[in-house]
Amino acid sequence: MIKKVTTHLSQNEALLFERSSPGKKAYQLPELDVPAVDAAVALGAENVRQEIEGFPEISEVEAIRHFTRLSTWNYAIDYGMYPLGSCTMKYNPRINEVVARTEGLAWAHPYQPESLSQGCMQVMESLEAALAEICGMDAVTLQPAAGAHGELTGILLIRALLEKRGNPRQKILIPDSAHGTNPASAAIAGYAVESIKSSETGGVDLSALEQLVTGDVAALMVTNPNTLGVFENNIVRVAEILHKKGAMLYMDGANMNALVGIARPGDFGVDVMHLNLHKTFSTPHGGGGPGAGPVAVKKVLEPFLPTPRLKRAGKKLAFDYKRKHSIGRVKAYYGNFGVLVRALAYIQAHGGPGLRNATMDAVLNAVYIRKALEPYYDLPYQSPNMHEVVFSDSRQAKLGVRTGDIAKRLIDYGFHPYTVSFPMIVHGALMIEPTETEGKLEIDSFIDAMISIAHEIETDPRMVKNAPYNTRTSRVDEVTAARKPVLRWKPA
Amino acid sequence: MLETCGVTSPDELFAHLPEEVRLNRTLNLPPGISEYEIVEYFRSRASQCALGYASFLGAGVYNHFRPVLVDTVVSRGEFLTSYTPYQAEIAQGTLTAIFEFQTMICQLTGMDVANASMYDGSTAVPEAAMMAVRATGKARVLIAKSVHPEYREVLSTYAKHQAMPVAEFGYVAESGNLDLEDLESKMDALTGAVIIQTPNFFGIVEQVKAAAEIAHRHGALLIVVFTEAVSLGLLEPPADADIVAGELQSFAISPSYGGPYAGIIATKEKYIRQMPGRLVGQTTDSRGNRAFCLTLSTREQHIRREKATSNICTNQALIALMATVFMTVYGKQGLRELAEQNLAKAHYLAGKLKPRFSGKFFNEFVVRAEGKSPEEINKTLLKKKIIGGLPLGRFYPELADSMLLCATETTKRADMDALVEVQA
Numbered sequence: 001m002i003k004k005v006t007t008h009l010s011q012n013e014a015l016l017f018e019r020s021s022p023g024k025k026a027y028q029l030p031e032l033d034v035p036a037v038d039a040a041v042a043l044g045a046e047n048v049r050q051e052i053e054g055f056p057e058i059s060e061v062e063a064i065r066h067f068t069r070l071s072t073w074n075y076a077i078d079y080g081m082y083p084l085g086s087c088t089m090k091y092n093p094r095i096n097e098v099v100a101r102t103e104g105l106a107w108a109h110p111y112q113p114e115s116l117s118q119g120c121m122q123v124m125e126s127l128e129a130a131l132a133e134i135c136g137m138d139a140v141t142l143q144p145a146a147g148a149h150g151e152l153t154g155i156l157l158i159r160a161l162l163e164k165r166g167n168p169r170q171k172i173l174i175p176d177s178a179h180g181t182n183p184a185s186a187a188i189a190g191y192a193v194e195s196i197k198s199s200e201t202g203g204v205d206l207s208a209l210e211q212l213v214t215g216d217v218a219a220l221m222v223t224n225p226n227t228l229g230v231f232e233n234n235i236v237r238v239a240e241i242l243h244k245k246g247a248m249l250y251m252d253g254a255n256m257n258a259l260v261g262i263a264r265p266g267d268f269g270v271d272v273m274h275l276n277l278h279k280t281f282s283t284p285h286g287g288g289g290p291g292a293g294p295v296a297v298k299k300v301l302e303p304f305l306p307t308p309r310l311k312r313a314g315k316k317l318a319f320d321y322k323r324k325h326s327i328g329r330v331k332a333y334y335g336n337f338g339v340l341v342r343a344l345a346y347i348q349a350h351g352g353p354g355l356r357n358a359t360m361d362a363v364l365n366a367v368y369i370r371k372a373l374e375p376y377y378d379l380p381y382q383s384p385n386m387h388e389v390v391f392s393d394s395r396q397a398k399l400g401v402r403t404g405d406i407a408k409r410l411i412d413y414g415f416h417p418y419t420v421s422f423p424m425i426v427h428g429a430l431m432i433e434p435t436e437t438e439g440k441l442e443i444d445s446f447i448d449a450m451i452s453i454a455h456e457i458e459t460d461p462r463m464v465k466n467a468p469y470n471t472r473t474s475r476v477d478e479v480t481a482a483r484k485p486v487l488r489w490k491p492a
Numbered sequence: 493m494l495e496t497c498g499v500t501s502p503d504e505l506f507a508h509l510p511e512e513v514r515l516n517r518t519l520n521l522p523p524g525i526s527e528y529e530i531v532e533y534f535r536s537r538a539s540q541c542a543l544g545y546a547s548f549l550g551a552g553v554y555n556h557f558r559p560v561l562v563d564t565v566v567s568r569g570e571f572l573t574s575y576t577p578y579q580a581e582i583a584q585g586t587l588t589a590i591f592e593f594q595t596m597i598c599q600l601t602g603m604d605v606a607n608a609s610m611y612d613g614s615t616a617v618p619e620a621a622m623m624a625v626r627a628t629g630k631a632r633v634l635i636a637k638s639v640h641p642e643y644r645e646v647l648s649t650y651a652k653h654q655a656m657p658v659a660e661f662g663y664v665a666e667s668g669n670l671d672l673e674d675l676e677s678k679m680d681a682l683t684g685a686v687i688i689q690t691p692n693f694f695g696i697v698e699q700v701k702a703a704a705e706i707a708h709r710h711g712a713l714l715i716v717v718f719t720e721a722v723s724l725g726l727l728e729p730p731a732d733a734d735i736v737a738g739e740l741q742s743f744a745i746s747p748s749y750g751g752p753y754a755g756i757i758a759t760k761e762k763y764i765r766q767m768p769g770r771l772v773g774q775t776t777d778s779r780g781n782r783a784f785c786l787t788l789s790t791r792e793q794h795i796r797r798e799k800a801t802s803n804i805c806t807n808q809a810l811i812a813l814m815a816t817v818f819m820t821v822y823g824k825q826g827l828r829e830l831a832e833q834n835l836a837k838a839h840y841l842a843g844k845l846k847p848r849f850s851g852k853f854f855n856e857f858v859v860r861a862e863g864k865s866p867e868e869i870n871k872t873l874l875k876k877k878i879i880g881g882l883p884l885g886r887f888y889p890e891l892a893d894s895m896l897l898c899a900t901e902t903t904k905r906a907d908m909d910a911l912v913e914v915q916a
Contacts, residue, residue, distance in 0.1 A: 016592050016820055027559065027826035032833055033905040034840035039726050039832060042839055043852050047697050049728045054599045055824040063561055063820050067589070071570035074577075074585035078569030092573050095527050100748075101563075104538025109549045110750035111882050112542050113874070119540035120749045133520050145611035145751065148793070148805045159653065184793035184803035190653030193798040236512055261519050262506055268513040286566075286810025287586035288576035288770065289609070290752030306649075328649035332552065332614035332642040333750025341534065348533065351524030360502040367497045367505055384508045408581065417579055422794075440493060466778075468581050474777040476580040481775035481787040485764065487605045488595040489774075 001452065002470075004080065004445050005414030010472045013069040016056040017489050026060040054491065073472060074287070075416045081442050085388045085419035085431025086179070086227060088257045088279035093349065096283065096342035105341060110333040114318055120337065121317035124310055127294075127344045131275060134347075134355070135253075136266025137296035141305045142335040147254060149330060150274025150293025151185035151221070153306065156327045157272055157297060158219050158248045159189055160304040164325065165246070169218040172250075175204060177227045177423040182252060191218060198425050202228040202381040204238050213245045223252040224265070227423035227431070228381050229366065229388035231258070239269025248272065256280045257435065258363060258387035261356025265296075272297045281343035292339035306330050361436035362387045365443055369432055372447045376454040380426050387435070393428035396454070399461040403428045406453055408475065409467035413449035546907035547879040550856045550898025551693070552613070552640050552719040553750070554742045556830075557902055559821040562744040562814050571813055576770075576806055580785040581777075586809060587784035590772040593816045600721075600819075601736040602729030603758035608770035609812040610755035610804065613719055613739025614643045618650035619768045619802055620737035620757055621658075621685050624713040626801070627734075627766050630684030631656050634712075636670055638663045638692035640719055641887035647687075668696045668849030668858065670703060679710040689717040690730065693887075694849055694896065695838075695856025697727060704732035721815075722900075723854045725822075725831030735759045744818035745811055754808040754815060765791060768802030830901060837899035837908070844912040848894055856898040858884065858891065859915065866895040872914050878907060880914075 039048045058066070075082070082089035100106065108120050128140040144150040155172065162168045172186040175196050183193040196212060199205035204222065213220075220242055224232045232238065239249045251265050251273035257280045259265070265273050277283050278291035285291075297305065307326045308319035319334075350358060363386050370379070370389040377391035393403040407417030407430075419431035434443055457464050468474065499505055506514070525533075547555060566572065570585055577583030577590075590608045597606035610616040621633045633651065635644055637660050644660070651658045661678050662671040670688060679686075686707040690698035700716055707714040713734035718724065721742040730736055741753040757767060764771075765788065773787035793800040822830055834855040848858040859881070861869050866883035873880040885892030899908065 013588075015588070015595075017595065020823075025823060025826060026561070026821045027823070027830075029826070029829055029833060029901065032836055034836050034908075036832065037836045037839045039835060042835055043697055043726065043854070047728050047852065048726055049724075052599055052725070052824050052827065055596065055827070056820055057823045057825065058820065060561070060821070063817070064564065066820070067561075067565040067817060068568070070585040070588050071565070071568045072585065073583075073588070074570040074574045075579070075582035076570045077573035082575065084575060087575060089575060095530055097567065097572070099530060099534040101746075102534045102538045104541035104543045105534065106746040106748050107555070108541050108749040109547060109553055109555070109747045109879070111549050111551055111553070112545075112547065112879055113870070116542035116545070116874075116879070117749070119537035122540070123534075123537055130521055136515070145615065146804075146806060148803045149611060149615070152803055156649070156653070180792075180794035180797050180800070181803050181805050183798035184796070184800045187798040187800075188650065188654065188803050190655075231509055231513075233508070233510055236510070262515060263509060263513045264515050267515065284572045284810065285575045286808075287571055287574045287583070287589075287813070288806045288809035290611075290754075290808045290811050291806065292752075328652075329642060329645040330615075330649055331646060331751070332612060332640070335750065336752040337749040338746070338752050345530050345534070347521065348525050348530050349527075352519035352521035354524040355519060355521070360505070363505050364493060364497065364502050368493045371496050371498070384505075386505075407579070411579065411582055416575070416582065471581045473581050473584050473781065473783045474779050476777050476783045476785045477775045478580070478785050478787065481773040481785050482790075485771075485788060486774040487591075487764070487771055487787075488598050489591065 002413050007470050010072060011069040013066060015489055016058060016066060017054060019058050019062055020056040022057055024057045024059045026058060026063045080414060081434065081438050081446050082416045083418045083432045083434055083446065084416065085433040086254055088433060088435055090282055090435040091437040092282055092284040093346060096345045099345050100338045100341045118317055121310060123341055123344055125317060127340050130347050131294055131296055134260055135273060135296040136264025138299040139302040139305060140294050140296045142294045142340055143306045143331050144293040144295055145331050145336050146291040147274055147276040147293045148181040148185055150295045151181055152188055153295045153330050154250050154272045154274055155186055155189035157301045157304045158250065160325065160327050161301055162218055170216045172218055173212055173220045175222060177425045178221060178223055179252060179254060182221045201383050202226060202230050203232050203234060206234055206237055209238060209241055213241055213247055217247045219248040219250045221250040221252060223255055225255045225258045225386045228390045229385040230381065230383045231386055235268045254279060255387060258359065260359045262359050266298065272301055277339055277343040282346040283339045283342040290336055290339055292336040358436045365434040365436065365438055369434060369443065369447060373450055376451055377430065388431060388433035390426050391430040392426050393430060396457045397428055399457055401457045401461045401464050403430050405465045406430065409453050409464045410449060411468040412470045415446055415449060542879060545877050545879050548881050548897045548911060549879055551882045551896050553747045554720060554898065555900050555902050556722060556742050558744040558746065559818060561821050562817045565817045566810055566813055571810060577786060580783060584784060587772050589813055589816055591774065591784050593812050594772060596819045597756050597758050600724045600729065601758045602731030603736055604761040605764055606756055606758035607767055608772055609807040610757055610769055611808060612751060612753040612755045614646040616737040616755035616757050617643045617687065617717060618647045620715045620735045621647060621687065623735060623763065623766045623768065624685035624715060625656055627763055628684035628711065628713060630682050632683040633658045633685045633687065634678055634683055635660055635687040636689065638694060639687060639689040639717055640693050643717065667851040668694045669851045670698055672702055672706065676706055679706060683710060683712045685715055686712050687715040687717060691720055691723050691854045694858045695853040696849060696851035697854060700730045701732050720854065722831050722834055725827035726835065740815040743815035745814050752808060752811055754811040766801060767791065769804050770807045833901040837901065837903050841897065841899045841908045845915055855900055856896055858894050858896050860894050869914060873911065876910055878911055
């Protein structure tokens with residue numbers, strides 16, 4: 001039975017362009033306090049455009065209604081549990097939003113004098129130090145804009161170090177359970193990618209690794225806990241095998257929410273890793289960005305970090321631009337500073353013990369869901385899980401219902417779906433990550449929904465296959481969207 | 493819950509971790525603090541920054557007023573706390589807004605298609621270059637020296653390991669415009685992309701048509717970069733470009749010490765499948781109603797892995813939404829008026845000083861510091877609570893005696909007059 005949601009009226013809304021009519025406006029500008037200028041003279045008549053064809057003209061009330069109506073068509077963490085595996089959809093504390101808008105920080109120009117930027121630089125220095133402590137690493141760059149950007153940065157660092165040692169090598173090893181960004185990032189850094197098959201328990205197969213790590217291998221990119229939510233128990237051995245052959249260990253920190261305060265990658269042999277501040281450190285996903293992907297490294301990689309580096313000289317902080325071994329810049333300015341402010345606020349609110357507690361709650365929630373759903377869904381890997389758990393749809397598939405269908409039916413129950421069909425090593429995966437945000441009430445209601453769907457599949461599989469029913473938009477035809485791309489509005 | 497999990501304390505849930513990997517101490521971080529203390533901490537950091545200063549800095553990051561509707565909209569939890577819209581049935585709000593964003597970027601730039609946004613302008617440049625290289629099969633990239641220096645640095649970081657040689661061509665010392673002769677002389681059969689910026693880093697409006705003609709004659713694509721999106725309210729769209737890569741910071745995105753911003757890539761229809769990043773497309777739902785979804789994802793990393801067009805995973809949805817609301821609020825007429833105000837302010841200021849270059853400019857221009865160095869002038873200005881222009885020596889040794897000044901609709905006449913007094 002569906003308990004969490006009831007349908008209610010939802011406002012229809014046209015596109016901005018369809019609402020538009022000449023002369024409506026939502027803006028005010030002050031009177032000019034200088035003489036107006038003839039654009040055709042100042043810019044040259046040939047450089048001045050006619051009107052911006054098709055651009056909207058609507059009133060202020062229409063504008064606010066437009067976006068408010070649109071907003072109600074979204075599901076959000078603020079509505080309820082968002083159990084997307086590997087995405088760490090935790091609550092986004094509003095204090096983060098408030099402090100990120102503090103005037104002296106939000107309006108700081110990246111080129112204002114360093115003497116008038118000390119506050120911003122201190123925020124960055126504090127965050128670098130906190131992240132280094134959390135990861136057990138020696139240095140952190142805050143410049144990368146997102147996780148994938150951090151991966152690229154990390155692999156470029158490895159390349160720079162190996163190049164300096166005489167040979168950048170040719171290959172990066174990546175487990176078949178990895179996120180797609182890993183191989184894509186390695187390719188941009190100029191490396192060939194070799195996939196490693198996961199072992200029977202879902203981890204890195206040590207004997208296979210031993211054979212694959214040749215003098216050609218620059219690094220292994222590993223996600224730990226891996227995308228099954230399972231901690232790589234052999235991680236210290238993995239690091240040894242790589243290091244013995246002069247290769248490096250890169251860790252994708254997407255799943256760091258399982259480790260903060262419990263174990264530190266730097267202590268178990270990782271040389272370089274990235275963090276997703278929009279996952280582990282609570283900065284909002286915002287419908288798909290902005291994120292931030294700081295990279296933490298061991299001392300040996302520090303000389304290669306992107307320019308500029310924050311440097312303390314007594315009481316003053318300064319940027320050091322003269323770093324001859326640096327890989328260069330990966331982004332203009334210093335990083336997604338506004339996201340960094342939010343992450344630091346999260347760390348401050350929790351403190352050391354609080355961060356550890358959050359990790360424990362995240363793992364407890366995931367293990368609890370596993371125990372509750374194990375009788376109903378197939379669990380392909382039996383190893384103890386951490387912050388997320390991966391089931392397969394193998395029982396339901398026999399009745400013709402796949403993971404994607406179960407996900408759509410979950411929407412009718414008032415939840416966002418889990419991650420569908422990932423990791424690829426699990427056929428028909430249901431990847432569930434509750435995070436520490438959820439309390440027992442919300443989780444139990446999620447579990448009830450999943451059990452109820454399992455029953456529905458047994459009695460009426462066809463009904464489940466056509467879900468969702470209660471949304472304003474029913475199942476969307478993605479095939480036609482790709483076949484005949486309509487990527488912008490045009491007047492009829 | 494513990495009982496269901498078969499443990500007596502949460503610690504036991506970690507019992508399977510090998511002893512050697514565990515941290516057997518608490519993190520060396522201060523204990524948690526209250527909301528009030530967090531607000532105080534950041535206020536105090538802000539007080540060590542430039543508060544209450546007038547500023548003439550531009551150089552890729554501009555002070556424009558942020559209409560209040562922008563934060564009203566982006567603060568809604570439905571936009572703020574939702575994920576990338578993979579589940580189209582419950583993400584139509586984000587998807588519709590992105591579709592509108594893509595449309596408005598096309599209208600502004602004169603391109604056929606725009607993606608859902610990139611990290612920022614600086615990373616959009618190498619992504620555009622890689623796109624052009626894929627499309628032409630020619631690996632060499634020529635970039636104008638008058639493109640934002642930090643964007644050029646990012647390009648060289650990305651290009652280095654992809655067998656994508658990058659060379660630069662110059663600007664005309666008198667006008668500050670592209671040196672088209674230099675461009676022509678550096679073109680060769682291996683060049684797949686020519687990259688220019690307009691208005692360029694010196695604020696000067698470039699000859700897009702002429703650059704396009706040269707690039708196309710040699711079988712290369714022209715990539716046009718912009719950092720000041722407000723200029724598009726007045727300037728002819730760069731429709732002769734093959735790819736437009738830009739930065740939307742000017743559209744209600746606070747400077748925030750360098751980020752987060754949102755970049756764009758827009759292009760001609762025939763290059764759609766070479767595009768990086770997310771794209772939203774129109775389709776229908778099973779009831780036949782209009783609906784939107786992410787599309788053409790076979791270009792992307794989660795499907796194509798190492799063969800993807802880019803490693804980029806997400807876009808800058810919430811920041812792109814700021815820009816979308818900004819474009820909606822100003823609209824067709826407002827964006828033009830806003831651009832006219834910027835033009836008027838900058839030309840008022842320039843009228844009292846001597847711009848170093850003769851090229852036509854929008855809201856930024858270069859002046860030579862007379863007698864004193866730009867740094868000395870800025871020092872004097874700081875005493876009057878004015879942050880002067882960007883001294884250019886750091887990026888252009890040949891312009892060490894010059895600074896880049898910017899005026900926007902927020903620049904007050906009195907501050908401009910005070911600046912002139914020190915400069916003159």
